[in-house]
Amino acid sequence: MEKLYGVTMGDSSGVGPEILLKASAEGKVTVPIVAYGDLQALEFYNQRLSIGASLKKIATPSEFTPGPLNVIDAGLMSQQDVSVGKLSAKSGHAAREYVVDAARAALRGEIAAMITLPMNKEATQLSDQQFTGHTELIGEVCGVPDVTIMLVSDQLVVTHVSTHVSLSNAIACAKKERICTIIRLTCEAMRRLKEKPRVAVAGLNPHAGENGLFGDEEIKEIIPAVEWAKSQGMPVEGPFPPDTLFYMSVRKKKFDAIVCMYHDQGHVPLKLLDFEGGINVTLGLPIIRTSVDHGTAFDIAGKGVASTGSFIRALDFAVSFANGPDEF
Numbered sequence: 001m002e003k004l005y006g007v008t009m010g011d012s013s014g015v016g017p018e019i020l021l022k023a024s025a026e027g028k029v030t031v032p033i034v035a036y037g038d039l040q041a042l043e044f045y046n047q048r049l050s051i052g053a054s055l056k057k058i059a060t061p062s063e064f065t066p067g068p069l070n071v072i073d074a075g076l077m078s079q080q081d082v083s084v085g086k087l088s089a090k091s092g093h094a095a096r097e098y099v100v101d102a103a104r105a106a107l108r109g110e111i112a113a114m115i116t117l118p119m120n121k122e123a124t125q126l127s128d129q130q131f132t133g134h135t136e137l138i139g140e141v142c143g144v145p146d147v148t149i150m151l152v153s154d155q156l157v158v159t160h161v162s163t164h165v166s167l168s169n170a171i172a173c174a175k176k177e178r179i180c181t182i183i184r185l186t187c188e189a190m191r192r193l194k195e196k197p198r199v200a201v202a203g204l205n206p207h208a209g210e211n212g213l214f215g216d217e218e219i220k221e222i223i224p225a226v227e228w229a230k231s232q233g234m235p236v237e238g239p240f241p242p243d244t245l246f247y248m249s250v251r252k253k254k255f256d257a258i259v260c261m262y263h264d265q266g267h268v269p270l271k272l273l274d275f276e277g278g279i280n281v282t283l284g285l286p287i288i289r290t291s292v293d294h295g296t297a298f299d300i301a302g303k304g305v306a307s308t309g310s311f312i313r314a315l316d317f318a319v320s321f322a323n324g325p326d327e328f
Contacts, residue, residue: 002032003112003322004061005315006105008098009037010117012082012091014296015306017045019117023308024069025053031319034061034070034111036098038077049304061110074098084302092123099134103141106287113288113318117311120296132164135282138289146181147284150189151266151293153274155250157257158266159186159283170262174204174217179225182259185283187234190257200245200255201226201238202265208241276307279314288321290314
């Protein structure tokens with residue numbers, strides 16, 4: 001039997017259900033998938049948007065049958081519970097449970113990889129105040145504290161030392177040990193994609209601190225991390241001034257991936273270059289997880305205009321990893 005892939009539906013108030021249904025109905029999904037979500041919510045959008053997807057409720061991945069969209073129904077949302085484009089504690093909680101169920105299935109080997117559609121952090125935090133994002137939640141389920149996200153587009157690949165924390169906390173997170181971990185995970189991932197990758201590390205401060213003039217994090221934390229990585233044979237250079245590094249990578253093709261110090265340092269340039277096509281890959285997990293690199297898009301939810309492009313690319317990427325020679 002072909003490998004089976006799990007897709008989480010995302011927050012039912014957003015575009016996730018629509019994207020999943022459209023991709024299935026339009027024949028864009030070319031590998032076997034099971035959806036982790038709520039059948040009632042999917043039926044709501046299927047009817048509202050006249051998508052015409054064929055749905056089948058199953059209890060476990062082992063019950064998968066080709067043809068319809070197989071749904072492992074969480075039974076948490078009714079059609080009346082769906083609040084299109086609106087913040088909902090119930091849908092936020094349900095979205096969290098889909099992710100937990102899929103991650104556990106991947107750990108058990110029931111699915112070859114998990115692909116996640118968008119959750120809304122604020123909605124999920126209404127029932128789980130500790131929730132900070134998909135990546136951290138999946139890492140917790142897998143029992144792995146050192147995880148990071150790699151954003152991938154045709155023009156740029158970035159990873160992050162910190163993600164969903166305040167800027168002041170991001171500065172505090174830029175410590176040698178963490179930076180070493182992210183450099184290692186990035187180099188391991190890039191070696192799956194290219195025989196001789198070139199990885200760059202961005203500075204935290206303007207001009208990469210300019211020898212301590214604008215901050216000493218480069219001197220105390222980042223440079224020692226880069227030197228350690230080089231001593232381990234990793235193909236890494238830096239730190240480089242952030243304001244010129246992306247130009248060097250994207251326009252001059254000098255680097256294949258950039259280790260960024262915080263969320264927006266990497267997200268802003270990648271989304272500028274490829275907002276709809278970029279995808280998210282979690283590094284450091286014992287399972288394969290990819291995701292769309294966009295949010296719940298409450299403003300267009302339920303209107304039938306959401307693009308399936310990022311989802312299909314995330315699915316294709318997961319398939320390539322699952323059929324590769326090694327795991328991350």
